[in-house]
Amino acid sequence: MENVDLASVNLFDSDVYAERVPHEWFAELRRSAPVWRQELPDGRVFWNVTRHEDLTAVNRDASNYSSWLASSLTMPGMEDILDQQRLMMVNMDPPEHTKLRKVVNKGFTPAMIRQLQEHLAEEARTIVAEAVETGDVEFVEQVACELPLIAIAEFLGVPREDRRRIFDLSNRMVGAEDPDYQVDEEEAMAAMIEMYAYAQELADERKANPRDDIVSKLLSAEVDGEHLTVEEFNVFFLLLAVAGNETTRNAISHGMLALLENPDQQQKLRDDPSLIDGAIEEILRWGSPVMHFRRQTTRDVTLAGVDIPDNSGVVFWHISANRDETVFEDPYTFNVERDASQHIAFGGGGPHFCLGANLARAEMKVVFTELLRQATWEQRAPARRLRSNFINGIKDLQVTLTPK
């Protein structure tokens, strides 16, 4: 890789990510400055953690590295909406986080996911069949977007007739930095309020008429005398609508792109479908849909020999740790047969480890199984990337699907 002058590196420059992931920057940082202090052009300072080992250490140490103090996000202006952000579990610390997580875990049992998976397989079959019938598709919108939205809607017991409304609201809520999607802040806020009100309606309805579904379970679940208040449920509903959509959509799009760009790997998967579970893990490593998360130090700490002062922003980069050459041999090669199980696309094993990991895996599995079974694929144009330093996003992928 070419030499990198760290003085010119800005890891938060969204324009860079609209073009590519700057892997050569991360490689240099892992090699020569694994805990690297960057002052952003707007004056904010972040300590960037790029190695797998250090990411895992920070991720598992909630007492030194807080999600609550400054939230887990890095976007500017966070101080102004911090109170609201702190209602979400992803921005809480133990013991509050632990209590809430125990309750919502009741909804994410393997049995629940299994039940959902059977249904998602059917949905995937239909989504792919329709796309194959169309032939020339924009893959992101026509395939990758659909299942994650359906999965969350199903999971939360949203009736079919309300799905479109929920689709529309969640798309408006993720007011991306990308000019193609720019929703103004007021619109994003209005969507959020509407979503909140929708969750409230759903909660009221299920409280009055409990069913054997997750909403009823979440509202009645009790752990150590704790249960979810209606307000907590509404916030959780909102978090899932955001956390489960763009992430899984991009995991699917990255998988498609990687398999298109590596036809030998695609062929291996076609020849031996039993490789699918390992391939899903490799896609997650390769794609790392969430590129970073943030923590705030609660005291002076030393990480990899570097002193970080109390109350500093620390950012760990999943996208870098998933290419760490000390963990993954030949990390820039997409290889469906490798053991990618050490990837940290869902987090480094700490208390916030992705609650939807198994649901996301299940979605990816059914979608790729159907895509491989029903069609051969051809890419018609270079993929266009999302302008974001947070989500590793593909916004346009032109593919021709030909029936097998």
Ligand code: HEM
């Ligand atoms: C491929 C898709 C996905 C990726 C890459 C992803 C990634 C992540 C990551 C990196 C975290 C933070 C982990 C940490 O800080 O250690 C997280 C947390 C979370 N994810 Fe996911 N996620 C995905 C799909 C989903 C889905 C489908 C759902 C919902 C059904 C979901 C719900 C959540 C929630 C609720 C949290 C917060 C958990 C907590 O604070 O305890 N995610 N996710």
